Amino acid sequence: MVSPNKPPTSHAPHVVRPPTAVLTRGFDPSLSVGSARPAVFRSSTYVFSSPEAAERAFEIALGKAQPEPDESVDLIYARLSHANAEILEDQIVPLEPEARAAAVFNSGMAAISTLCFTFCAPGTSIVYTTPLYGGTQHLIHQLLEPLGIRGIPVRGSDTAALQRAIAEAEALRLVFVETPANPTLQMADIGAAVAAAPARPEPPLVAVDNTFLGPTFQHPLSLRADLAVYSATKYLSGFSDMLGGVILGRDPDLIAQLRGTRAILGNILQPDECWLLDSRLPTVSLRTNRQSKNAQRIAETIAGHQAVKRLYYPSLFDDPEQIRIRDAQCRYPGAMFSIDLYGGKPAAFEFLRRLRIARNAVSLGGVETLACHPATTTHSELSQDERRLAGITPGLVRVSVGIEDWRDILADIHQALDAAAEAGERPDAIRARLAA
Numbered sequence: 001m002v003s004p005n006k007p008p009t010s011h012a013p014h015v016v017r018p019p020t021a022v023l024t025r026g027f028d029p030s031l032s033v034g035s036a037r038p039a040v041f042r043s044s045t046y047v048f049s050s051p052e053a054a055e056r057a058f059e060i061a062l063g064k065a066q067p068e069p070d071e072s073v074d075l076i077y078a079r080l081s082h083a084n085a086e087i088l089e090d091q092i093v094p095l096e097p098e099a100r101a102a103a104v105f106n107s108g109m110a111a112i113s114t115l116c117f118t119f120c121a122p123g124t125s126i127v128y129t130t131p132l133y134g135g136t137q138h139l140i141h142q143l144l145e146p147l148g149i150r151g152i153p154v155r156g157s158d159t160a161a162l163q164r165a166i167a168e169a170e171a172l173r174l175v176f177v178e179t180p181a182n183p184t185l186q187m188a189d190i191g192a193a194v195a196a197a198p199a200r201p202e203p204p205l206v207a208v209d210n211t212f213l214g215p216t217f218q219h220p221l222s223l224r225a226d227l228a229v230y231s232a233t234k235y236l237s238g239f240s241d242m243l244g245g246v247i248l249g250r251d252p253d254l255i256a257q258l259r260g261t262r263a264i265l266g267n268i269l270q271p272d273e274c275w276l277l278d279s280r281l282p283t284v285s286l287r288t289n290r291q292s293k294n295a296q297r298i299a300e301t302i303a304g305h306q307a308v309k310r311l312y313y314p315s316l317f318d319d320p321e322q323i324r325i326r327d328a329q330c331r332y333p334g335a336m337f338s339i340d341l342y343g344g345k346p347a348a349f350e351f352l353r354r355l356r357i358a359r360n361a362v363s364l365g366g367v368e369t370l371a372c373h374p375a376t377t378t379h380s381e382l383s384q385d386e387r388r389l390a391g392i393t394p395g396l397v398r399v400s401v402g403i404e405d406w407r408d409i410l411a412d413i414h415q416a417l418d419a420a421a422e423a424g425e426r427p428d429a430i431r432a433r434l435a436a
Helices: 020-025 052-063 084-096 109-121 134-147 159-168 190-199 252-265 271-303 319-327 345-354 384-390 408-425 427-435
Strands: 101-105 126-132 149-153 171-176 205-209 225-231 245-249 308-312 336-341 370-372 396-400
Touching: 020 084, 020 271, 052 205, 052 245, 084 101, 084 245, 084 252, 084 271, 084 396, 084 408, 101 252, 109 134, 109 171, 109 225, 109 245, 126 134, 126 159, 126 384, 134 149, 149 159, 159 190, 171 190, 190 205, 190 252, 190 345, 271 308, 271 336, 271 408, 336 408, 336 427, 345 370
Parallel strands: 126 149, 126 171, 171 205, 205 225
Antiparallel strands: 101 245, 225 245, 308 336, 336 396, 370 396
């Protein structure tokens, strides 16, 4: 019998776990004069080891040949790739189970734009879930559709409608799922989208924007999605001090195609940012677990406040379908919630004005708590009808919870809600006041 305190003796190779892999793979200290952690390599061009190596590097870069297993290919030019990008792309892979390769970009929108331009051509279509981040929706309406790429919106929470759209769309090349949705936290069934795709004669790719839950709480590739997309600006970086984007995939050939388009567009993440992001990877799970615990405590406490008309947070779902999706694909509820306030825009603005610890700013995923008014900021590009259909009301406030002591954040939000209640009274309170 094996002692419970001793690992069993085995001759099988030990496979390290993700928290170890992000600290150990993809970097050889001997290539950096013994540096324990990657250095920053600021160079626009690289010296070839031989003319033959230069020829081979260009063949691979242009897609004329594929690298052999464990082949070391010379770097060419920093617009194509560079040392820090290669290190980061290797070290980030373990964070997403089932991933085999990654490509990094200089923003989340750069990643999404490159995804669309790589796999969609004029005359093809994209099915995308709504609500959707305003920047992504703006990309579809203002850039892709004028180029002849049709965008087909479908409410992400309506699983049957999503499957039907995938089955019926003409020349469908990409299914883009954002779940949980920004800013209402509605969830789309990744597995249902994946299951619908192969029924088509030319199956589309399924890409999931996993920014809201990050690689700690939801794993699209494990649910057989083709690609997982991240705004690395958010939870991957976690300090609100850099921009970045990442796409991870199960098929290295898809990532190679993305890198090819990236080289044309010139939107690779720069060496300094790659180095900075790489240094943050080992703490992603530590930070996001703390943030999720904080958010759940706060959201569940303030849900009954008199100023709150509705609170959007995964642990507070009451729709059976949303509960089913949550339980099937999410490990924990995450650090984002949205509050729809009685009193509309005046109440929302008063709430934001009264915050003292939380900051009124867009973006999310940083160690500090941030709050914003989506209708006039992140989703202001949407038409009034689009915002209405997405549930983005004038009274909606989005909150990204940080790692502060949760009791301090709660007290801050509570006093701001008290002020919002006075600025925008509930209908029953108005009636009671008038009756008196």
